[in-house]
Amino acid sequence: MAWRNIVVTQHCKVSMKMNLLVVQTDDDTVQIPIDDIGMVLFATTQAVITTSAMASLLERDIKVVFCNDKHLPIGETNPYETESSRRVCIVQQMGWAEERKNILWQRIVQEKIAHQIFVLKEKCAFPDIEKMKTLITSVQPGDSDNREAVAAHMYFPRLFTYEFVRSDDSNETNGLLNYGYSLVMSEVARKIAEFGYLTEFGIHHDSEKNPFNLACDLMEPFRPFVDAKVFELREQTLNSEVKNELIRLLRTDLPEFGTSLTQLINIFVRDAFHYLSGDDRLPELGFIDEV
Numbered sequence: 001m002a003w004r005n006i007v008v009t010q011h012c013k014v015s016m017k018m019n020l021l022v023v024q025t026d027d028d029t030v031q032i033p034i035d036d037i038g039m040v041l042f043a044t045t046q047a048v049i050t051t052s053a054m055a056s057l058l059e060r061d062i063k064v065v066f067c068n069d070k071h072l073p074i075g076e077t078n079p080y081e082t083e084s085s086r087r088v089c090i091v092q093q094m095g096w097a098e099e100r101k102n103i104l105w106q107r108i109v110q111e112k113i114a115h116q117i118f119v120l121k122e123k124c125a126f127p128d129i130e131k132m133k134t135l136i137t138s139v140q141p142g143d144s145d146n147r148e149a150v151a152a153h154m155y156f157p158r159l160f161t162y163e164f165v166r167s168d169d170s171n172e173t174n175g176l177l178n179y180g181y182s183l184v185m186s187e188v189a190r191k192i193a194e195f196g197y198l199t200e201f202g203i204h205h206d207s208e209k210n211p212f213n214l215a216c217d218l219m220e221p222f223r224p225f226v227d228a229k230v231f232e233l234r235e236q237t238l239n240s241e242v243k244n245e246l247i248r249l250l251r252t253d254l255p256e257f258g259t260s261l262t263q264l265i266n267i268f269v270r271d272a273f274h275y276l277s278g279d280d281r282l283p284e285l286g287f288i289d290e291v
Contacts, residue, residue, distance in 0.1 A: 004036045005247045009240055011046040016053045038251060038262070039063045039186075043071050043243060063190045065183075071238070073182035078193040089196035096276045101203035102142035104275055107282045108204075109143045110136050111221040113151040114287035119159065119224045123231050126158045136288060142204070148220075159231060173230060175238045180226035180246045181219070187250055187262055188222070189215035191269040203276070218269055221285055225249065225261055257286075 008014065012025040020031040021040075034056055042049075042065065049064075057064055057077070064077040080086070113136050120126055132154050139147045156166050160173055168174055189199045189212050202213030210216065229249050236242050250262050257264055264285070271283035 004032065005038055005251060006032060006040045007240075007244060007247060008040070008042045008047045009044055011044070012048070014040075014047060014049040014053050016050065016056050021053060021056075034060060034062070037062050039065065039247075041065045041067070041073070041183075041247060043067045043240075045069050061190075061194060063186060065186050071243075072179060073186060076186050076189060078189070078199070086196045090198055092277060093197050093201060096203070099141070100276055104272060104282065105143055105204045105217065106139050106141045107284070108217065108220050109139050109148045110288055111285050112148065112223065113139070114290065115221055115224040115285065116151060116155045116227070118287050118290055119228045119231075120155065123159060123228060128154075159227060160234065172237055173234050176230040176233055176236075176242065176246070177226060179238055179243065180230060180249065181223060183246060183250060184222050184226060184261075184265075185212060185215050185219050187265050188219040188269060191266050192218070195270065195273055197273065218272055219265075221268070221287075222261070222265060 006021070006023070008023065010025060012023050015022045015024070016034070017031065019034050021034050021037060023030045023032070037057075037060075040057060040062060045068065054064070054077070058079045061079055065073050066075050068074045113132070117129065117132055117136075120132075121129070132151065135147045135151050135154075138145070152166070156164055164171065164173065166174065166177075192199050192214055197214065199212045199215050200210075202217045205213040205216040207213060226246070226249070229246060233242055233245060251260050253260050254264065259267075268283045268285065271281065275282050
């Protein structure tokens with residue numbers, strides 16, 4: 001089972017030798033069995049990777065994420081070969097019923113709000129929890145009343161103080177959140193591609209400039225996992241150690257679920273596609289029942 005996340009942070013050459021990924025820096029050479037790798041993150045623009053190494057990573061469906069000169073993820077790889085017939089899945093995707101997409105988005109928003117409440121209960125006491133709970137039952141199909149935004153306005157100030165503004169790019173906490181969210185979106189996008197669907201066509205997000213609309217949809221209930229981790233790291237800056245902490249979050253076991261976040265994403269994405277394709281059962285994480 002692939003379990004290692006490789007983070008490249010300095011000038012180096014990445015190549016293949018037999019079944020080993022070779023990372024060669026000016027001072028050292030590291031060889032890693034490719035079958036042990038779950039993801040490779042290039043956190044620098046000073047690294048070089050050979051086409052042989054890229055091909056080997058793609059053949060094994062190992063996600064490769066690239067960062068810009070600000071060390072923020074800006075793109076990732078998706079292999080052509082998947083577990084399913086890609087053409088069949090895409091044709092099916094184009095025919096998803098609007099009603100099912102709206103009901104699935106309703107469930108996603110409900111799970112997200114319930115998860116936010118769970119994080120607040122774990123991390124900081126707040127007196128108006130019942131008011132936030134009522135938002136869960138008031139979410140309509142398609143979230144036509146935008147209960148998601150109402151919950152966000154209640155959630156972030158309570159978690160990160162009332163001076164916190166989510167849109168403030170100068171705030172270090174937002175940098176941590178954005179980095180963590182990018183990693184989760186990358187993992188969701190990888191699973192979407194692995195199941196044979198297109199990330200460009202979402203069930204709610206619908207931007208022509210966003211190649212990850214569907215990943216942005218399906219990642220929403222998982223954002224509070226990042227929020228909870230950033231709450232623990234909130235006094236720190238986005239340095240290499242903190243980045244590694246956020247990357248490890250994907251592979252960390254979650255005792256309450258009996259699995260890792262990566263596997264939880266896999267199950268949720270799979271069940272979402274089953275529902276969109278006609279199954280009666282909606283995907284769930286269980287937070288709605290918890291609150």
